[in-house]
Amino acid sequence: MARRTKAEAAATREALLDAAEEVFLEKGVARTSLEQIARHAGMTRGAVYWHFRNKADLFQAMLGRVRMPFQELVAEIGDPSLVERPLEAIRLAILKGFERLEQPQYRRVHAILIHHCEVFGDIDPLAMQNEMxxxxxxxxxxxxxxxxxxxxxxxxxxxxxxxxLMQAMLGGLFHDWLRNHERFSLVAKGRELVDTQLALMRRA
Structure with a gap:
Protein backbone atom coordinates (compact mmCIF):
# COMPACT_ATOMS: atom_id res chain seq x y z
CA MET A 1 0.00 0.00 0.00
CA ALA A 2 2.82 2.39 0.89
CA ARG A 3 4.47 1.81 -2.44
CA ARG A 4 1.21 2.45 -4.27
CA THR A 5 0.58 5.64 -2.32
CA LYS A 6 4.08 6.88 -3.13
CA ALA A 7 3.56 6.03 -6.81
CA GLU A 8 0.24 7.86 -6.82
CA ALA A 9 1.84 10.93 -5.26
CA ALA A 10 4.56 10.87 -7.90
CA ALA A 11 1.93 10.56 -10.64
CA THR A 12 0.02 13.52 -9.20
CA ARG A 13 3.18 15.62 -9.15
CA GLU A 14 3.95 14.76 -12.77
CA ALA A 15 0.37 15.54 -13.81
CA LEU A 16 0.63 18.97 -12.18
CA LEU A 17 3.90 19.66 -13.99
CA ASP A 18 2.34 18.57 -17.27
CA ALA A 19 -0.57 20.93 -16.65
CA ALA A 20 1.80 23.76 -15.75
CA GLU A 21 3.64 23.33 -19.05
CA GLU A 22 0.41 23.61 -21.01
CA VAL A 23 -0.95 26.63 -19.15
CA PHE A 24 2.40 28.45 -19.02
CA LEU A 25 2.75 27.99 -22.78
CA GLU A 26 -0.74 29.33 -23.40
CA LYS A 27 -0.88 32.23 -20.93
CA GLY A 28 2.72 32.97 -19.96
CA VAL A 29 4.23 32.33 -16.54
CA ALA A 30 3.40 35.68 -14.90
CA ARG A 31 -0.27 35.50 -15.94
CA THR A 32 -0.75 31.93 -14.73
CA SER A 33 -1.94 31.18 -11.20
CA LEU A 34 -1.50 27.98 -9.26
CA GLU A 35 -5.28 27.69 -9.13
CA GLN A 36 -5.41 27.70 -12.94
CA ILE A 37 -2.79 24.96 -13.06
CA ALA A 38 -4.68 22.88 -10.51
CA ARG A 39 -7.94 23.33 -12.39
CA HIS A 40 -6.30 22.39 -15.68
CA ALA A 41 -5.01 19.20 -14.04
CA GLY A 42 -8.45 18.45 -12.58
CA MET A 43 -7.19 18.91 -9.02
CA THR A 44 -7.49 21.35 -6.14
CA ARG A 45 -5.04 24.12 -5.31
CA GLY A 46 -4.23 22.19 -2.14
CA ALA A 47 -2.78 19.42 -4.29
CA VAL A 48 -0.39 21.93 -5.82
CA TYR A 49 0.76 23.19 -2.43
CA TRP A 50 1.23 19.63 -1.23
CA HIS A 51 3.96 19.17 -3.85
CA PHE A 52 5.30 22.70 -4.42
CA ARG A 53 5.97 25.63 -2.10
CA ASN A 54 5.00 28.24 -4.67
CA LYS A 55 5.00 28.97 -8.39
CA ALA A 56 8.77 29.45 -8.48
CA ASP A 57 9.28 26.01 -6.92
CA LEU A 58 6.93 24.46 -9.47
CA PHE A 59 8.68 26.31 -12.31
CA GLN A 60 12.09 25.05 -11.18
CA ALA A 61 10.75 21.49 -10.99
CA MET A 62 9.33 21.82 -14.49
CA LEU A 63 12.69 23.06 -15.75
CA GLY A 64 14.48 20.28 -13.91
CA ARG A 65 12.68 17.66 -15.98
CA VAL A 66 14.44 18.87 -19.13
CA ARG A 67 17.89 19.76 -17.78
CA MET A 68 20.66 18.14 -19.80
CA PRO A 69 24.03 18.48 -18.03
CA PHE A 70 26.70 18.00 -20.68
CA GLN A 71 28.60 15.39 -18.70
CA GLU A 72 25.43 13.31 -18.32
CA LEU A 73 24.91 13.36 -22.08
CA VAL A 74 28.47 12.09 -22.56
CA ALA A 75 27.94 9.39 -19.91
CA GLU A 76 24.74 8.20 -21.62
CA ILE A 77 26.69 7.50 -24.81
CA GLY A 78 28.51 4.80 -22.86
CA ASP A 79 31.73 4.74 -24.87
CA PRO A 80 34.87 4.60 -22.68
CA SER A 81 37.06 5.43 -25.69
CA LEU A 82 35.65 8.97 -25.73
CA VAL A 83 38.10 9.80 -22.93
CA GLU A 84 40.80 9.80 -25.61
CA ARG A 85 38.52 11.40 -28.23
CA PRO A 86 37.21 14.58 -26.60
CA LEU A 87 36.16 16.23 -29.87
CA GLU A 88 34.03 13.21 -30.73
CA ALA A 89 32.61 13.28 -27.19
CA ILE A 90 31.58 16.90 -27.79
CA ARG A 91 30.01 16.00 -31.13
CA LEU A 92 28.03 13.02 -29.86
CA ALA A 93 26.84 14.77 -26.70
CA ILE A 94 25.59 17.76 -28.68
CA LEU A 95 23.75 15.51 -31.13
CA LYS A 96 22.14 13.63 -28.24
CA GLY A 97 21.07 17.00 -26.82
CA PHE A 98 19.52 17.95 -30.17
CA GLU A 99 17.55 14.69 -30.19
CA ARG A 100 16.20 15.48 -26.74
CA LEU A 101 15.30 19.05 -27.67
CA GLU A 102 13.21 17.84 -30.60
CA GLN A 103 10.99 15.92 -28.17
CA PRO A 104 7.77 17.93 -27.55
CA GLN A 105 8.24 18.28 -23.80
CA TYR A 106 11.80 19.56 -24.07
CA ARG A 107 10.83 21.97 -26.84
CA ARG A 108 7.78 23.16 -24.91
CA VAL A 109 9.62 23.89 -21.66
CA HIS A 110 12.45 25.73 -23.39
CA ALA A 111 9.92 27.76 -25.35
CA ILE A 112 8.30 28.73 -22.04
CA LEU A 113 11.63 29.70 -20.51
CA ILE A 114 12.75 31.79 -23.48
CA HIS A 115 9.53 33.20 -24.95
CA HIS A 116 6.77 32.97 -22.34
CA CYS A 117 8.44 33.90 -19.05
CA GLU A 118 9.02 37.33 -17.55
CA VAL A 119 10.89 38.22 -14.37
CA PHE A 120 8.28 37.50 -11.74
CA GLY A 121 8.81 37.10 -8.00
CA ASP A 122 11.53 34.50 -7.49
CA ILE A 123 11.47 33.54 -11.18
CA ASP A 124 14.25 35.13 -13.22
CA PRO A 125 14.36 33.52 -16.69
CA LEU A 126 17.51 35.35 -17.77
CA ALA A 127 19.40 34.15 -14.70
CA MET A 128 18.23 30.59 -15.41
CA GLN A 129 19.28 30.80 -19.06
CA ASN A 130 22.66 32.22 -18.03
CA GLU A 131 23.17 29.41 -15.54
CA MET A 132 22.45 26.78 -18.18
CA LEU A 165 32.52 29.74 -30.47
CA MET A 166 30.66 26.44 -30.13
CA GLN A 167 28.34 27.82 -27.45
CA ALA A 168 27.53 30.88 -29.59
CA MET A 169 26.74 28.71 -32.61
CA LEU A 170 24.56 26.34 -30.57
CA GLY A 171 22.66 29.20 -28.94
CA GLY A 172 21.98 30.92 -32.25
CA LEU A 173 20.88 27.69 -33.92
CA PHE A 174 18.60 26.75 -31.03
CA HIS A 175 16.91 30.16 -30.89
CA ASP A 176 16.38 30.16 -34.66
CA TRP A 177 14.82 26.69 -34.49
CA LEU A 178 12.70 27.43 -31.42
CA ARG A 179 11.06 30.44 -33.10
CA ASN A 180 9.67 28.10 -35.77
CA HIS A 181 10.60 24.50 -35.19
CA GLU A 182 8.84 23.33 -38.35
CA ARG A 183 11.26 25.21 -40.63
CA PHE A 184 14.07 22.70 -40.22
CA SER A 185 15.19 19.68 -38.22
CA LEU A 186 17.39 20.66 -35.31
CA VAL A 187 19.13 17.28 -35.49
CA ALA A 188 19.84 17.42 -39.23
CA LYS A 189 20.89 21.07 -39.40
CA GLY A 190 22.70 20.82 -36.08
CA ARG A 191 24.74 17.81 -37.19
CA GLU A 192 25.83 19.69 -40.32
CA LEU A 193 26.88 22.80 -38.41
CA VAL A 194 28.57 20.99 -35.54
CA ASP A 195 30.54 18.73 -37.90
CA THR A 196 31.65 21.76 -39.91
CA GLN A 197 32.68 23.74 -36.87
CA LEU A 198 34.62 20.87 -35.32
CA ALA A 199 36.39 20.25 -38.65
CA LEU A 200 37.53 23.87 -38.64
CA MET A 201 38.75 23.53 -35.04
CA ARG A 202 40.55 20.23 -35.43
CA ARG A 203 44.30 20.15 -35.99
CA ALA A 204 45.06 19.17 -39.58
Missing amino acids: ADESCGALADYFTCAARLGHLRDDLSPVIAAE
Missing part, protein backbone atom coordinates in the same frame (compact mmCIF):
# COMPACT_ATOMS: atom_id res chain seq x y z
CA ALA A 133 24.68 28.50 -20.75
CA ASP A 134 27.55 28.88 -18.27
CA GLU A 135 27.27 25.21 -17.29
CA SER A 136 27.37 24.16 -20.94
CA CYS A 137 30.24 26.48 -21.89
CA GLY A 138 32.28 25.35 -18.88
CA ALA A 139 31.86 21.70 -19.83
CA LEU A 140 32.78 22.43 -23.45
CA ALA A 141 35.91 24.27 -22.28
CA ASP A 142 36.95 21.21 -20.25
CA TYR A 143 36.63 18.94 -23.27
CA PHE A 144 38.40 21.38 -25.59
CA THR A 145 41.19 21.67 -23.01
CA CYS A 146 41.55 17.90 -23.09
CA ALA A 147 41.58 17.99 -26.90
CA ALA A 148 44.35 20.60 -26.85
CA ARG A 149 46.39 18.51 -24.40
CA LEU A 150 46.09 15.50 -26.71
CA GLY A 151 47.08 17.56 -29.74
CA HIS A 152 43.65 17.37 -31.40
CA LEU A 153 42.88 21.10 -31.37
CA ARG A 154 44.39 23.70 -33.68
CA ASP A 155 47.46 25.35 -32.15
CA ASP A 156 46.11 28.86 -32.84
CA LEU A 157 42.79 28.20 -31.09
CA SER A 158 42.54 28.34 -27.31
CA PRO A 159 40.14 25.91 -25.57
CA VAL A 160 38.20 28.81 -24.03
CA ILE A 161 37.65 30.51 -27.40
CA ALA A 162 36.74 27.16 -28.96
CA ALA A 163 34.10 26.64 -26.25
CA GLU A 164 32.72 30.15 -26.68
